[in-house]
Amino acid sequence: MNTEKNVQTVKDFFAAIGRGDKDGLLALVAEDIEWVIPGEDWPLAGTRHGHAGLADLLETASRSMETSTEPREFIAQGDRVLVVGFAKGKIKATNKTFEDDWIFAITVRDGRLTKIREYIDTQALARASQIDASGLT
Secondary structure, eight states: OOHHHHHHHHHHHHHHHHHTOHHHHHHHEEEEEEEEEOOSSSTTOEEEEHHHHHHHHHHHHHHHEEEEEEEEEEEEETTEEEEEEEEEEEETTTTEEEEEEEEEEEEEETTEEEEEEEEOOHHHHHHHHOOOTTSOO
16 A cells, blocks of 8 residues: 555544544554553553454543544655644543643554554643642642
């Protein structure tokens, strides 16, 4: 598959995220997808595998935060697409807001996303997830 088609597949993936289209997302990712979110002290950190892992990630995200994401730039070479973007949102448990400049490194093979690794401001998300020592947010 050429790089233009890979970029379009990734754009379709982000469009499905924006619509909250779980079935659309699953149609665009490989059965054995791996999604890596580095970090500690917040619910989305970790590595998830397969459609079940993706479903768990989406459920955890919707349960724990409100967010809007804006992919701004797509850079492709071969089967890799880097997406540069921005997100802002709120952690539901603490009611704290965050802003996050991010890059997703995505591998696309045979028209499906096979690997996603996020490079995000994990500290901003961890800070927004922390409850103050008093128990107040």
